[in-house]
Amino acid sequence: GAVVSQHPSWVICKSGTSVKIECRSLDFQATTMFWYRQFPKQSLMLMATSNEGSKATYEQGVEKDKFLINHASLTLSTLTVTSAHPEDSSFYICSARDPPIRPLHFGNGTRLTVT
């Protein structure tokens, strides 16, 4: 079945540095991918919609200059957390849809810890 791969699965970085997270659709092409953030014991909150070949659409309250999204190909979207702060520490999850299968498939998430 459709699989979404996310890398890395966990990362620790220092404050002020940037971290890049990759999301790949392994056996299908995804013109749209979604990036979520999940804090401990909370639900998934959509950060942005990544559109292949065009700009991402960010949810209200999400800083586009801080969370850079690039969807350069039909199988890869990247999220770069720039100038990371400890409060950016969270679980980041990507997802993609495999048309015509409608439900979203999720990656395994990336645990980001900013020290």
Added chain:
Amino acid sequence: GQQLNQSPQSMFIQEGEDVSMNCTSSSIFNTWLWYKQDPGEGPVLLIALYKAGELTSNGRLTAQFGITRKDSFLNISASIPSDVGIYFCATKGAQKLVFGQGTRLTINP
């Protein structure tokens, strides 16, 4: 924005018991999805519902799309230890998914 009210927030049950959780909304939706999330992993789709009144099973799991299109429930029969995790309902608003707050299931052996 759209909100889903999922309950209960947590459940503590004995192995072998049946489980029931539900999700309600003030808005009408055309799709209801149920996901399970294990610790440190992404959500995995359990059941997808596309039609009001639809009742769908996946092994010991059964989910129904409410006839009013504003609610859905998920039942787990004869729970086993691997059922432990967080269960999320989700619906499709515009192009994106909206998630419920989750139901954390804990099972005592």
